[in-house]
Amino acid sequence: MKRFWKWGLIAIGVLVVGMGGLVFAFNQSMQSDPDEEAKAIQLAEPYVAERFDNAELTTEVTFDNMGNFPFEYAATAVDAVTGTEFFVYADETTGKLSTRSWHRNGKMT
Known part of the structure; x- marks a missing residue:
């Protein structure tokens, strides 16, 4: 026993x-990794400045560790006129900076 x-x-x-x-x-x-978050913001700043007149970059970074988006880290920006929020990220497949937006009602575009 x-x-x-x-x-x-x-x-x-x-x-x-x-x-x-x-x-x-x-x-x-x-x-998330704080260094990768800082890198995402650093990459997004010039991209937003040269492509969007009314958008401003926030300090918010989205970390997608579950594979829901085509990125792992993305900076968030907001268009001041329309209120559209969008991610600015380096696409994992192409390596180029891209955006993905959504409106306040939560619908992705």
């Missing part, structure tokens, strides 16, 4: 440590 409890506690311990490791790894993957 002692052998059963010994191996049972070892198995439970291994499961708890393994699950803790998975939770830790998941939390680390969900956090």
